[in-house]
Amino acid sequence: MFEILIYLFENYFDSENCPDSATLTRKLTLAGFGEDEISQILGWLSDHTKHEAGKYPSALSQSKSFRVYSSSELEIIDVESQGFILFLEQAGILNSLQRELLIDRILQMDGSSSCLDKIKLVVMFDLWVQNQLTNHDLIEKLFIASNPRNRH
Secondary structure (H helix, E strand, O other): OHHHHHHHHHHHOOOOOOOOHHHHHHHHHHOOOOHHHHHHHHHHHHHHHHOOOOOOOHHHHHOOOOOOOOHHHHHHEOHHHHHHHHHHHHOOOOOHHHHHHHHHHHHHOOOOOEOHHHHHHHHHHHHHHOOOOOOHHHHHHHHHHOOHHHOO
């Protein structure tokens, strides 16, 4: 699924939206992705459009809560990734509700562990879907400022 997200971002970032499901399925098949992968990503994208409205209270978006990860979440989201999520909150890129939705999406991704690059791609994709990724300074924050090797 990670590879398909990269493909979508590389091919559709400059356009307004992703194509509809039928067109996307055809394009992903032509790009060499398998039927299972395509089905999985379409389900994942469908969850993005729903925003899991009833799962969390809307007031959570205004909350300044501190997140404590469960033991099952800690198996997937390592310390570096937790720090990055905290960075996104402190930088004002994510609110508490968006953080919870991000964590849900990370947990739904394939693979037994989630690396920082996957999390960054999911965040960029979420912001793109929400039309919040129009500022190239935000991309710089995501990929350069969050990397301690790039800080002066």
